[in-house]
Amino acid sequence: MQKEALRNSRLYQSMQTITRLMDRFYLDGALGLIPGGLGDMVGGVFASIHVYFAAFRLRSWSLTLAVLNNALRDIFFGLMPFFVGDIIDFFHRANIQNMDLIDGFINDDETVIREVNRKARQSALVCVLLVMAIVLALWLMVWLAVKLGNLVFL
Numbered sequence: 030m031q032k033e034a035l036r037n038s039r040l041y042q043s044m045q046t047i048t049r050l051m052d053r054f055y056l057d058g059a060l061g062l063i064p065g066g067l068g069d070m071v072g073g074v075f076a077s078i079h080v081y082f083a084a085f086r087l088r089s090w091s092l093t094l095a096v097l098n099n100a101l102r103d104i105f106f107g108l109m110p111f112f113v114g115d116i117i118d119f120f121h122r123a124n125i126q127n128m129d130l131i132d133g134f135i136n137d138d139e140t141v142i143r144e145v146n147r148k149a150r151q152s153a154l155v156c157v158l159l160v161m162a163i164v165l166a167l168w169l170m171v172w173l174a175v176k177l178g179n180l181v182f183l
Contacts, residue, residue, distance in 0.1 A: 040081075041086075044079060044128065047124065048124040053125070057072045061107040066108050069104050069114070072104065073100060076104075076124060076127070079100065080097050087134060089134060090149070092130060092131070092149070094152035094156065096131070097156050098156055101156055101163065102121070102123065103121055103123035104163055106121055108170075
């Protein structure tokens with residue numbers, strides 16, 4: 030009964046809608062085209078619903094780490110310069126991956142649970158490194174914008 034209640038919850042339905050819009054209709058890739066990393070950050074905000082569901086509804090730290098790893102990786106790829114990140118964003122389906130992990134976890138799928146546990150061990154370190162890389166990429170973009178602005182306008 031618990032599983033059915035989770036699948037019928039409004040949050041779960043919202044998660045499915047966001048996943049469909051972001052990855053199946055390529056909204057994540059389109060948002061990534063917004064300059065300055067803003068679109069990728071907006072995509073990250075939408076991805077946070079998966080993290081919230083894993084952490085607070087399913088209460089699984091291993092699943093939360095695996096989902097967070099996918100979401101941060103998606104943000105990091107999107108921040109790559111010269112439209113490389115934008116192209117990757119259209120093909121890297123982090124929201125679908127996260128939804129598959131959550132569905133497998135709810136359905137007690139042994140293969141998914143093994144993958145979640147394997148990913149969780151890697152994810153703690155990877156998440157810290159990805160956060161540092163994202164902060165560095167954003168700092169570099171601001172620094173470059175300031176330098177270019179000074180050259181053009183001063």
